[in-house]
Amino acid sequence: MNWLRELGRRLNMLLHRRQFDADLEEEMRLHLELRGEQQVESGVAANDASAAARRRFGNPTVLREKSRSAWGWEWLEDFFQDLNYGLRGMARSAGITVMALLSLALGIGANTAIFTLVDAVLLKSLPVNEPSQLVLFGNGLDEGISDGFPNRWLYSYPFYREMQKRNDVFSDVAAAFSMIDKVHGFVQGRSEAEPMNVQLVSGTYFPMLGVQPVIGRAITEVDDRTQGGHPAAMVSYAWWTHNLARDPSVLDKKLTLGSTSYSIVGVAPAEFFGTKVGESPDIWIPLSMQKEVPPGFDGYNDNLFESLHLMARLKPGVSNAQATAEANVLYQQILRGFSGVPLNKKTLRELDETHVELTSMATGFSRLRYMFSEPLKILMAVVGLVLLIACANIANLLLARSATRARELAVRQALGAGRSRLIRQLLTESLMLALAGGALGIAFASVASRLLLRMVSDGRMPLHLNVALDTRVLLFTVMVTLATALLFGTIPAFRSTRVQVTDSLKEGRGQTAGSSRGPLAKALVVLQVALSLVLLVGAGLFVSALMNLSNMDTGFNKENVIRLRVDPSSAGYKEDTRMENLYHQIEQRVSALPGVRAASFSIFTFNEGTWNNSVWVQGYPEGRRDVAVHHNAVGDGYFAAMGIPVLAGRTFGPQDSATSPKVGVIGETMARTLFPVGSPIGRHYGRGGPDHAGDIEVIGVVKDVKYNSLDEEQQPGDYLPYSQNVRYLNDFEVRYSGDSAAMVAAIRQAIHDVDFTLPVSDVTTLNEQVARSITNQRLVAQLSSFFGVLAVFLSCIGIYGLMSYVVSRRTNEIGVRMALGAEPADVLWLVMRESLWLAAVGTAIGVPVALASQGLVVSMLFGLRPYDPLTLVGAVVVLLGMAALAGYLPSRRASQIDPMISLRYQ
Amino acid sequence: MHRDEIPPGTLYLLILKTLARSGELHGYEIAESIQRISNEVLQVEEGSLYPALQRMLIKGWVTGTWGTTAGNRRARYYQLTAAGRKQLAVELSQFERVIGAVARVIEAV
16 A cells, blocks of 8 residues: 555646645755855855855756656656657648658558458457357358258257257257348338348347346247247347337337237347347247248257257366267267157268367357458458558658758757657657557548448348447557557667767758668668569459459349349248249239349349259169259249250240149259260159159250359259249349339339238349359459559658658759769669669569468469469559659659759758 | 765665654754764765655655744755654664674674
């Protein structure tokens, strides 16, 4: 406690500095007076008395300083003095300051913005109780319902119950449906169906996570006991805010999904977005209600309905390895003990080989991470380099300034300022610059991160990420800012205080030893050029990869197709003939609209996931199967609507109905792989086992298409008529000509003429959908181009600044040369040569670095040979061209020097 | 008359002891008192009293209050605190230990 009281006294002194100074002053004056009087009394002449008193007292100024420094606030006073001094200095050279601030703001802002996204996608812990204890079964990348047995990524509800019951390594186990149900439901008292994202969860989900609702109660085990018996819903804070305007009586409201009415039992806390990063469900409903929530999954008692993500909390003291061992033992026991599982030779072998991995769920899980972690890391590196280039620029500007300040610094050193004191002052100025830049950068970042989110959200699913600037991000920015201040401030500070005082004072105002700054400044410029080249090459590569992707043949014609979603499940339709008729009616009505060339329903168009399983071909020897085939259920007009060319046979027509023989249309690759000999038309295949090999007759062959991404290998696929495979179809696509907005309105009208309760959503175009599949690549290409150009621009400023400085330093020398007969062209070349030399050295260093770093991003470089020479040459040419331009301006100024004036310019 | 610099490190001790003996003193009185009692042998660079007093204020060994002198002038009077008394004991025993050791070294045959 002693030190605390002492600190109190020190602070008190700081707050009453004036009083303190006055007291000390008075005390010392009194002492001197008394001593003087005493001297007079003892017979010293009055004139000499005060001198004697002073002699005995010592140097009052030094003593005052000592007394004051005893309190330990010297540094603070110095700091304010430096601050004041720095501000005046910055105001004096406003141009340099603005330039430096702008590049810093851009650099720091870009770093902050990208980091915000990196943090949200990759780093942030789940806002739940002790997230580090949470584990996920598998990796969470698979979503959907699997009919492949055994599966170690998706689990059935009965499996979850068994695992929960039998284990003794987890304090609890919970399950969540692996997909969000996108339904259209009604808020009590409203007549309009609203889109709602529903997440089905086990009763243990919220208790296990330790998430406490802000209003009401969470869904718990009591809501998950009997199938269909618990119509309870928990809503997200965001949904409560947007749809109910934070109505405090939310617990009295009901929601209607399908034909069931749900009571809202609670509101989740604002920061809780679920467990999957990038998704944020509006409504949580217990898994016991899965059959009641459209589209009506029926897996509550189905041992084989593998559709859940399984998560658990480790008991304290249990390691991941222990838990994994136990989970695997139980996995085998549970699956082997299930009734109804196909335990044959093959599945038993597969079971033996299956090992379940428990992955940490501290930061949640996400496909998003899988998709974006590499682009984000690349972008982080890119903006880091840009900041480095900006720092080099500012270091050079400060060096230039300190060279012109050499005299001032020399004077101060001569007057007794210590070198450390001067370094401190220069660093304070750098810090001020950095902090101002950082503050501007944060403002810039808060806009940029929203923009970035919009750019990445352009993908298949809209992203729900929190990119608000929080303390973590601000901390990051502060660290970056301090690092930049050190980076660009240290070298100039040490360099410019290493002054030979007398030399500097002897030299005139115009001529100081400019050469001492030469090599360092040049090295900085060379570094900038090299880094910009690396960035430029990278940008070039990403752009050409993007162009390669965009020019890929998709197999279908993506122009002039509107694609939207009709949701009959939310309007109460079941997967039966009534729904099939609905689809037919809508297709007919829309096809009859003027300007419509074809219209069809289907499960998929492009980049919407897949439905694939193995098929058996009739006539193949037993065991020859195992070709995974992409299926799609489509309407009669699908191939016309998508513009997929028919190569042989026919496509579906009215003759293919529920009662007629089952038929299928296959793609080229499937025809080649499964029917290598002869025409596939009229041959048979089937799915679900060798017994089904005769199920489907091939009636046509169409051109191959891409299913999920533009860079995928060509894969086998088939199409089945939905009339023979009745199920909910997500996509409705219409090939049209004319105005798209009017067309969308007409299609909507036609659909509502058939049934006005049908929700229509997700209206887009096929073109857009293809573009969304390469969001990643576009994001990286666009941003890296932007930053590449910025880097080159900053480097040009670097070259320009250095050469301008050199020219102004050498005005005299150039004047002499011209007086001796040098032509302007000679002078021009003299200066140009130096800037080109710098650019050339930078390029020479940059090229191997660029080549080496290509290996790091090779997975992003679709369709490019490694070391793409065109991009490299292009980047070098652009960079040298820009460097020449930046060097030309000062060179021309040099060549226009009038020898008469320059020689007088001392 | 020859005057000796005070041994390094003993200034605090001298000030503390002086204050302990006399109660309240201002700076000039402390200087005078030290010189008088040491028979004018110990010479303090008088000004250096003040930084030392500041340090003692921070440590909380002394407090300073403004009062008036006999000559009716304003002066800051220093007074020992409880912590100051404790410190005096510490400094004293330290000083005696050092002096004792020095004495033993020079008296050893």
